Amino acid sequence: MSLTKAKLVDYLHKKMGLPKKDCLQIVETFFEEIMLALERGEEVKLPGLGNFSVVHKKSRPGRNPRTGEAHTISERNVVSFKAGRKLRKSL
Amino acid sequence: MKKSDLLENFKKKLSHISKTDSITSFELILKAIVESLEKGDRLEVRGFGSLSTRTRKPVRGRNPQSGEAIELSERKVPYFRASKELNQKLN
Numbered sequence: 001m002s003l004t005k006a007k008l009v010d011y012l013h014k015k016m017g018l019p020k021k022d023c024l025q026i027v028e029t030f031f032e033e034i035m036l037a038l039e040r041g042e043e044v045k046l047p048g049l050g051n052f053s054v055v056h057k058k059s060r061p062g063r064n065p066r067t068g069e070a071h072t073i074s075e076r077n078v079v080s081f082k083a084g085r086k087l088r089k090s091l
Numbered sequence: 092m093k094k095s096d097l098l099e100n101f102k103k104k105l106s107h108i109s110k111t112d113s114i115t116s117f118e119l120i121l122k123a124i125v126e127s128l129e130k131g132d133r134l135e136v137r138g139f140g141s142l143s144t145r146t147r148k149p150v151r152g153r154n155p156q157s158g159e160a161i162e163l164s165e166r167k168v169p170y171f172r173a174s175k176e177l178n179q180k181l182n
Binding site for chain 2: 001002003004005007008011012015016018022023025026027029030031033034035037038039042043044045046047048049050052054076077078079080081083087088090091
């Protein structure tokens with residue numbers, strides 16, 4: 001079963017005894033803050049998990065796999081995640 | 092952006108939640124994500140993206156220094172896929 005926002009909220013609620021409303025706000029802030037930092041182009045380091053960073057990709061030639069038509073893939077920013085050593089080991 | 096910076100923003104945004112509670116919650120969320128990945132479950136958060144594990148096939152590798160052949164066993168690596176929303180915000 002995948003871990004969702006609702007499950008994180010339940011988990012916090014059980015462990016912390018805080019009102020669900022607060023737990024939801026905490027969980028949302030958690031992901032929001034990561035996204036805001038990435039939008040600013042900052043790297044986010046989460047100990048025990050890994051690092052999120054933004055990588056700029058230059059435009060490159062591509063092909064439509066269905067039609068074989070050639071066209072250019074525009075330049076873009078993508079999120080890259082690199083797992084920490086601890087997580088890689090434990091997997 | 093490190094954990095301490097994230098926590099700083101946390102405190103500002105969650106002013107009605109005590110400092111210790113927000114720190115503990117932050118750690119608990121991280122722990123829950125890591126444990127879920129270790130179990131082989133994925134994390135799925137709307138608007139953010141998903142973190143899952145992918146299995147790498149065993150490969151015959153080589154120690155680049157000694158040239159010695161070594162067998163790299165099958166392993167799991169975490170994989171992050173950013174949501175459409177997040178990708179849009181970055182571009």
